[in-house]
Structures are given as structure tokens and as C-alpha cells.
Amino acid sequence: MEKLKYERPLIKKMNTGIPNKFGQKAAFEPVKYIDEVPVKQLIEKFGSPLFVLSEQRIRRNYRAAVRAFSTRYPKVQFAWSYKTNYLNAVCNIFHQEGSWAEVVSGFEYHKAINNGIPGEQIIFNGPYKDAEALNLAIENGSLIHIDHFDELYNLITLCKSHHKKPKVAVRVNMDTGVYPVWDRFGFNYENGQAWSTITKVLESGVLQLAGLHCHIGTFVLSVNAYKAAASKLCDLAMKCKSQHNHIIQYLDMGGGFPSVNTLKGYHPSGADAIPSIDEYAEVITETILNAGFEKDDLPLLILETGRALIDDAGYLLGTVVANKRLSDGRKATIVDFGVNVLFTSFWYEHKISPAQDATQHTEETVLYGPLCMNIDVLRESVNLPLLNAGDHLVVHKVGAYNMTQWMQFINLRPAVVLIDKSSNVHLIRQPETLEYLQTPELLPDYLKIVHG
């Protein structure tokens, strides 16, 4: 007689009373394929855990964002935010689509150059640009966005020795109704510092003021905040024309559009809560078009959108290591990826699906990573089917920031693969090895242990 399929015994307390008004369908629909490639096969070939990126999804997101803006405004340019995901394969997908590069360090600047991006298509942002990279940016004609007065005067000094007149923008911070105000970057609009800086740049004689830049926050759910920001940048640009007869060539609205992830403690879930990219495009373009620019003076609109273009194109595959029951009766499951790899689990409630069939029975589970550290908690409480050691899981929407902010800690960082539009799988980052990690280490002779 054929034996029946086994499932561990489970009882669940039945609660009566007021139902949870934020109730959601338990996420036990198995996800067995990513872009038609079996999850099981990916793990067998590349190991577990494993990051998987969908090229098709990245390109689709990018084209939708470009369409949202370019159907409303005549001059639009996207610049890929390297810090969101600077794997070369990812950057080059965006560059193939026509995106410039937006970098915030010397390291990222060199990455963009190595990816073949012309200097004049690199936007150099951030509060610290090392002298070597800044010199290179001046030589290459990159767009340098000034963050503070020390940088401005340093730049003026460097330009005198270069005999070059680089294109620069002034980064402006402002009150947009979203708090806290990101006033640590750039010059403030309300207290007049931004205008004072603009004047100093124009009067320097060695810098070309090409643009104005802002980046008002991250995961900004208020469309109106962008309206306020665009309005204030337009006001400064119009003032440049009226008081200095200087035309601002571009307005860079930065990034900050949210992805469809769910922030911790935020209801309803991401997909139901966030405005579409069209809504952001509508308020930004409408504000600029109605600001009073003459037709020929209409500035180029630059966007540095990162997470909204790639988050839902990334998946993290993993494996259940063990189950246990905590002293208070809660179920706990340990998986082979931790917070050091899934960095965004600190602020998102990531959707997690099983990768194989399961029954309809589910259990509230605390999901722990494999690190021998108390902080390694991926989900405080997630409804999952009855998983066994060796079962696979799929974490959704992990494409932004994880593959740059991840830490090598206790375990080695995993491989990253890209699935192309024909469902071919490409290894785009090898898993780390002990040799790779130890290459920069040096051991003084007197500390070498010799046996015998």
C-alpha cells in the first residue's frame, strides 16, 4: 500500500473577537519558477542562498518610468543610481537603455568609467568626493554636484590649476512637508544659503552653473513633496535668469520614489499604499511646465530613480536549516540567509513564499537567519506553511540596496545570477571564497603558527 504524504502535526488556537482589519491572504502560494526557470534548478546549480535578478523586469520598469515622464515633458534623462545596485551587469542594462550614471564616491565614479560611460554622462553627487576622483571628474567634464562650501572652494582652487571650467550643479535642500528634512546634504533653500551658493558659483568665473539638484528623501510616499521641491528649484532657476541672465540647463530631481515593498509597521501593504510613478511624473512635469520658463529655456529634467526601478526585479532564494519551538510556544524557523545578506529586512516586511507545494495549513513563525547573533531576525512574525529542513524559500523585491549594502559577516556572501529575456541564466557575481576574503590580509612572520 502506498504511504500517505506526511505533514507534521499542528494545532492552532482559534481566536474569536474582532477580526484583524489589516488581514491579508496567507502567503503560501508556492513560487516554483522565476522567469520560467525552476527555483530548485537554480539552487542546485548555483547554491543556496542565491540572489536572482530578472533582466526583463528591470527593462520593463525602466521603460515604464521613462514613458511616464517623457510623455509629459520634452527633455528627460534618467541617471542610474549606482549605490542602489552597482553590479556591472545591472548598471550596463540601464546604460544600454540610455541611462547616465549617478555616483556618490570615487569608487563608484571609477566603476562608471570602467563601464564605458563618457565622463559628461556621469553625475557626481555626495558629501565626499576624494581629490583624485574630483580631479578626474574635472578632466572628464562630468557633472559635479556641490554639497557644501568646503567643496565649493576646493573645486574653485582645483579648477585654477586645471584651466578647465567644469559643469556644476548646486544641491539644494528644502522643506517639502516631509520630515525630517534632509538638510545634511546641500544648501538650504528657505534660509537663503542655496541662493548665496548659486551667486558664488556664478561669480567664481571658473565654474559653469549647469544645473540645480535636490534629493528630498527616500521611500517618499507623498507626491506633493515633489511638487514642492520642483517648485522651489524652478523658483531658483527663474531667479538665475532674472537676476544674472543665466539659464539653468537642467533640474535634477534626484531619487526617492518608493518601490512596492512594505515598510515595517506600515499598513496597508506596499502595493496598495504607494503612488504610481505616473503620479510623481504628473506633479513634477506639471510644476516645471507651469513655472514660466520660456520655450527655449525649458531645462532638461534629470531623474536618479533607483529602488523603484529594480527592487521588484530581485529575488533571494534560500533554504530552511531547522525548525524549533521557542519557550513561549512560538514557532521559529532558521534559514541559510541572514540580515547581513538581506540588509533591507531591517526596514521592510519582505514577502516570503515557499518554493514547493504545501498544504493549506500555516503557522505564525519567527524567521531567523543563520548568524550566531541575536539581531539576526528576518521577520518577527510571518505566516508560512509547515516547512521542513531542506525546503526552499523565495524572498521577493530585494533588488535594491541588498547587493551593495550586504556585509561579509560570519558567512560568505552568495552568488548573484541574472535571468535574461530568453530565460538564460548568467552568473554575474561569483560566491565569495575564503581565498578571496583573505587576499588583502597580511600575517606578520612572528604570528605564524608552526607545528612540530
Add this chain to the structure above:
Amino acid sequence: MKLRKNIATSENGFIFNPATGDSYSGNAIAAEILSMMKNGQIAEEIKATILEKYDAEPNQLDKDWEDWMLQLKQANLLDE
């Protein structure tokens, strides 16, 4: 590991504890094990029956039995 005498169970996995007023629902295998426990069968007999009927490894069942006991204790369904 005996179930409290006054615990009411049904074939489809419904459990009621009249002492606390709490109700529980169980999956099919939980219902089956509860029924055997109510009939006074000991752990080894129940495990043997499960292994014969279901596609389970003895080690897996052993681990799950530990967890099962903790669930019953947590729900206050066992005699001390």
C-alpha cells in the same frame, strides 16, 4: 504525556478545553494522533502507526513529536 480527560476532540481536528474555554483546530495528522492519545495509546505505539501509514522518516517524526508535545503543553491540554 496523557491528554487531560475532559478535553473534547472531533475527527476533523477540532479540540475544546472546557477548563479554559479555548478551542483549537488541528491538521489531519494532529486529529489522528489526538484520537490515538484519547484511546490511551502510548507514544511508541502512535509513532509506529504513523510510520506505517505515512511517508515519514523516523528521525523527522521524532523531531516533530518533541514539537507536538510542546504544542500540547503550551495549549494546556496535557495532564501534568
